[in-house]
Amino acid sequence: MxxxxxxxxxxxxxxxxxxxxxxxxxxxxxxxxxxxxxxxxxxxxxxxxxxxxxxxxxxxxxxxxxxxxxxxxxxxxxxxxxxxxxxxxxxxxxxxxxxxxxxxxxxxxxxxxxxxxxxxxxxxxxxxxxxxxxxxxxxxxxxxxxxxxxxxxxxxLPVAFGTAARMLRRADVSEHDTVLVTGASGGVGVALVQLADAAGATVVAVTTAAKRDAVLEVGAHHTVCRDEGEVADLVGDLVPDGLDVVADVVGGPGLGDLLPRVRDDGCWVIAGAIAGPVVELDLRRLYLHSIRLVGSSMHSPRDFAHLAELARGGSVRPxxxxxxxxxxxxxxxxxxxxxxxxxxxxxxxxx
Structure with a gap:
């Protein structure tokens, strides 16, 4: 030893x-x-x-x-x-x-x-x-x-996919949902894309034009490129009926701008703040539309055991x-x- x-x-x-x-x-x-x-x-x-x-x-x-x-x-x-x-x-x-x-x-x-x-x-x-x-x-x-x-x-897998697994579980993501993933080219972002895709959800990934093809390759169904316009406007054009879930690792001022794009009874789950930890938002958009704003950090033992099972089966490939x-x-x-x-x-x- x-x-x-x-x-x-x-x-x-x-x-x-x-x-x-x-x-x-x-x-x-x-x-x-x-x-x-x-x-x-x-x-x-x-x-x-x-x-x-x-x-x-x-x-x-x-x-x-x-x-x-x-x-x-x-x-x-x-x-x-x-x-x-x-x-x-x-x-x-x-x-x-x-x-x-x-x-x-x-x-x-x-x-x-x-x-x-x-x-x-x-x-x-x-x-x-x-x-x-x-x-x-x-x-x-x-x-x-x-x-x-x-x-x-x-x-x-452990940190990025564990964090993503807990986020999606807390948001109750299913095959019926349209999920927006921010920061989709990073470790947790890619994990969110792959795990949401594995759950059968429709995945919209926020990225850049230079990374669009790579993000689509890992499992995103659609992309919104933040260097091609205002993200909230682009999301509104792509998903006019609104989003069921936003899985956010970015935070920053975009939260307030994007919140109106979430459907009634939708969920915004956040586990990062790389664009800024302090934000402004209109609380009326939350309570009038029954939107859940959920903080999520690391995984639970249940989440990690599920992740290990996915690893044993090769269901994800980071x-x-x-x-x-x-x-x-x-x-x-x-x-x-x-x-x-x-x-x-x-x-x-x-x-």
């Missing part, structure tokens, strides 16, 4: 300099109910950048430096998306996990039960997968040994935009922040 590993370690909130590459980061022994995972691939997410920047704010002070769940204990190994192989167990009863290929659930839950709420996040409240090895709880690893997906594809070695993490995060890609950026700790 290794005693040290390479790891990308967050030392404070800040720019790229806050994230350092350690060549001999100590690997702790797994305890009872834990296993040691050799990380095959780890996905990059907005959460990693926002946690590094401390960009989540706190109640009453949206500009305060904070992680998503509050203050971060430094140093911290980042990385919420992990696929790998179990190489050791902390107790003999857990040794059946050894040599299994696994997908790691990155959420820490505040209670038991299939619909428990996340209270912590791997790579934020506890160490994650931007390392050669990591310790995971046995109730957080899911066997995907027979999945047709590659390790790199599996590593695209596109990989780029691959980087662990020592190229700054380049990987820079590429991620540029938003020029479609799909996920993946780190390979052992490449």
């Amino acid at each position: 290794p005693t040290s590993t390479r790891a990308a370690v967050l030392t404070h909130h800040g720019g790229p300099e806050a994230l350092t590459l350690e060549s001999s980061w100590q690997v702790r022994d797994p305890g009872e109910g834990e296993v040691l995972v050799r990380v095959s691939a780890a996905g990059v997410n907005n959460t990693d950048l926002w946690t590094r920047q401390g960009a989540y704010g706190v109640p009453g002070d949206p500009d305060a430096k904070s992680g998503g769940m509050g203050p971060i204990d430094f140093p911290r190994v980042q990385g919420g998306d992990v696929a790998g192989v179990v190489v050791a167990a902390g107790h003999e009863r857990d040794e059946t996990w050894v040599d299994r290929r696994v997908l790691v659930d990155p959420a820490a839950y505040g209670s038991d039960g299939p619909d428990a709420m996340p209270v912590g996040y791997q790579g934020s409240e506890y160490d994650g997968g931007f390392a050669g090895y990591m310790v995971a709880r046995t109730d957080h690893v899911h066997d995907v040994h027979d999945s047709p997906l590659s390790d790199e594809e599996l590593a695209c 596109p990989i935009a780029a691959r980087y070695r662990l020592e190229e993490i700054h380049e990987a995060q820079e590429a991620f922040a540029s938003s020029r890609h479609v799909g996920k950026i993946v780190l390979l700790p052992h490449a």
Whole structure:
């Protein structure tokens, strides 16, 4: 069992300099109910950048430096998306996990039960997968040994697809719905497109003209290009009868403009704010038309178990935009922040 590993370690909130590459980061022994995972691939997410920047704010002070769940204990190994192989167990009863290929659930839950709420996040409240090895709880690893997906594809799933799965479940998306997906070329956006399409819904994706073909290829039925006109007007022309669901990871001023395009009894579910966390909207559009405005964060145990089942069956196939070695993490995060890609950026700790 290794005693040290390479790891990308967050030392404070800040720019790229806050994230350092350690060549001999100590690997702790797994305890009872834990296993040691050799990380095959780890996905990059907005959460990693926002946690590094401390960009989540706190109640009453949206500009305060904070992680998503509050203050971060430094140093911290980042990385919420992990696929790998179990190489050791902390107790003999857990040794059946050894040599299994696994997908790691990155959420820490505040209670038991299939619909428990996340209270912590791997790579934020506890160490994650931007390392050669990591310790995971046995109730957080899911066997995907027979999945047709590659390790790199599996590593695209936990955060983005887990977030998307919960969003669509909270919005009760079905085959009868027309669903608008904002930010459709990003990790969660692509996941929303693929999962809504798999549910039989009609998917309208907001993207750019340069990314239109790629977004259609991953499963969107129609696109609205924000660089070709006002999104609300374009949506009104495309879907004159209105939208059943908006699955939003963008936020910003577009929320107020698009809200009138949602049908009566429709739903707006939001899990991101990359266009701005503070918005104005006409509350009359909500209550007069019985529109549900639903906040959604990470997945529940039920959502992640469903995601692992989809992975085992190969029902989703996340596109990989780029691959980087662990020592190229700054380049990987820079590429991620540029938003020029479609799909996920993946780190390979052992490449």
